Amino acid sequence: MHGLASDGGLFLPEEIPSFPKSFWESLHSISFQEIGYQTAKLFIGDEISEPKLQEIIQRSINFPAPLVNLNDQMHVLELFHGPTLAFKDFGAQFMARTMEHFVKDDNRELVILVATSGDTGSAVAHGFYGVEGIKVFLLYPSGKVSAIQEKQLTTLDKNIVALEIHGTFDDCQHLVKSAFTDDDLKEKLNLSSANSINIARLIPQSFYYINAVKQLKSSGKEIIVSVPSGNLGNITAGLIAKHMGLPIAKFIAATNSNDVFTKYLSSGKFEPRKSVQTYSNAMDVGNPSNLERVRSLFGDDLEEMKSEIASFSFNDDETVSGIKEVYDKFGYVIDPHGSVGYHAMKKYLSLQNKKDYDAIVVETAHPAKFKGVVENTINREIEMPERLAECIKMKKHSIILDSKFETFKDFLLSTR
Numbered sequence: 001m002h003g004l005a006s007d008g009g010l011f012l013p014e015e016i017p018s019f020p021k022s023f024w025e026s027l028h029s030i031s032f033q034e035i036g037y038q039t040a041k042l043f044i045g046d047e048i049s050e051p052k053l054q055e056i057i058q059r060s061i062n063f064p065a066p067l068v069n070l071n072d073q074m075h076v077l078e079l080f081h082g083p084t085l086a087f088k089d090f091g092a093q094f095m096a097r098t099m100e101h102f103v104k105d106d107n108r109e110l111v112i113l114v115a116t117s118g119d120t121g122s123a124v125a126h127g128f129y130g131v132e133g134i135k136v137f138l139l140y141p142s143g144k145v146s147a148i149q150e151k152q153l154t155t156l157d158k159n160i161v162a163l164e165i166h167g168t169f170d171d172c173q174h175l176v177k178s179a180f181t182d183d184d185l186k187e188k189l190n191l192s193s194a195n196s197i198n199i200a201r202l203i204p205q206s207f208y209y210i211n212a213v214k215q216l217k218s219s220g221k222e223i224i225v226s227v228p229s230g231n232l233g234n235i236t237a238g239l240i241a242k243h244m245g246l247p248i249a250k251f252i253a254a255t256n257s258n259d260v261f262t263k264y265l266s267s268g269k270f271e272p273r274k275s276v277q278t279y280s281n282a283m284d285v286g287n288p289s290n291l292e293r294v295r296s297l298f299g300d301d302l303e304e305m306k307s308e309i310a311s312f313s314f315n316d317d318e319t320v321s322g323i324k325e326v327y328d329k330f331g332y333v334i335d336p337h338g339s340v341g342y343h344a345m346k347k348y349l350s351l352q353n354k355k356d357y358d359a360i361v362v363e364t365a366h367p368a369k370f371k372g373v374v375e376n377t378i379n380r381e382i383e384m385p386e387r388l389a390e391c392i393k394m395k396k397h398s399i400i401l402d403s404k405f406e407t408f409k410d411f412l413l414s415t416r
């Protein structure tokens with residue numbers, strides 16, 4: 001429920017549990033939800049009763065994560081079949097159901113504040129949509145999110161309220177941070193955050209790596225996974241699955257021009273920078289928050305880390321060429337994030353001169369979310385998934401506020 005530890009660090013399990021051998025032997029015959037249940041159980045123990053945990057899994061892992069074969073060796077793991085068409089839905093759904101469980105006996109409503117520059121906010125909002133006892137205020141910068149993103153943020157009702165702030169994303173984040181340190185608000189409202197570093201978002205992300213390996217037809221080949229990375233949360237979840245025993249030989253952290261992690265891995269120097277805008281904007285991160293988790297998983301040993309992770313970075317021109325190449329070669333429409341992942345996979349394979357392998361490129365978002373650049377590149381219209389088309393037709397509801405803290409505070413108090 002705390003998100004951040006009291007010393008400002010991120011939570012990790014003290015120990016990464018491992019599965020018994022029998023789990024791996026029976027993997028091919030168990031469902032995605034059963035994988036989720038067995039994995040979560042190892043972390044959660046009896047903090048949540050078995051039937052309740054089953055229910056949380058049933059209600060959060062309720063869309064597929066299929067592995068699509070481009071050819072015998074190259075596969076795409078599609079993580080965009082959730083309500084907001086990006087992998088963040090897995091984490092957000094599970095976190096929302098888990099928090100719902102822990103607040104159900106509280107008589108005070110839990111008020112969640114989320115500042116968003118787009119995708120995280122809509123995944124969190126959809127996760128908490130209709131959850132009893134929890135209200136969500138989403139703060140987003142007016143005019144600074146894409147039209148599709150804005151619809152995804154502003155067309156939910158019930159317990160989700162979109163606040164359109166006249167300011168920047170940093171202003172939104174500042175308002176949220178100020179609320180958490182305001183004594184008056186803290187006393188009158190039961191405030192919580194649901195930020196992307198919450199451990200309850202990482203655990204469910206490990207499920208789909210295990211489910212991906214299950215879907216590989218050929219067994220025994222070396223498995224390599226390329227993860228389009230920004231804050232490094234998704235790759236951390238993959239590493240956790242590996243440390244539980246999942247046989248993945250190498251992870252590749254694919255970055256765009258925001259290549260702080262790629263540089264760190266090659267030089268050992270961590271030099272956070274201001275982020276720059278790219279086509280794969282969910283990876284525009286200049287100071288990846290989960291790096292400390294990755295370091296911790298390797299006991300802060302860079303050589304150990306390099307033995308399990310490689311990293312390569314690609315710019316926007318290369319992102320476009322990757323979308324084109326995947327389409328021309330395989331007839332598959334990949335989004336800008338997936339394209340960076342594809343390039344990084346190819347680069348790794350060429351350096352290793354590998355002949356026999358199973359390569360999995362993680363596709364983190366649906367290409368329709370990036371309609372403009374994708375359609376211009378492949379010269380073809382792409383299909384809009386129905387849930388996105390529905391959402392775009394709906395009417396926007398937002399409350400417009402200026403970026404002064406007093407305005408925001410008065411507003412929050414008026415909602416009690």
Ligand SMILES: *Cc1c(COP(=O)(O)O)cnc(C)c1O
Nearest residue numbers: 229230231232233234282364365
């Ligand atoms: C958030 C996001 C990423 C980056 O994931 P991290 O866990 O921050 O590394 C990549 N692609 C998409 C579409 C995302 O939404």
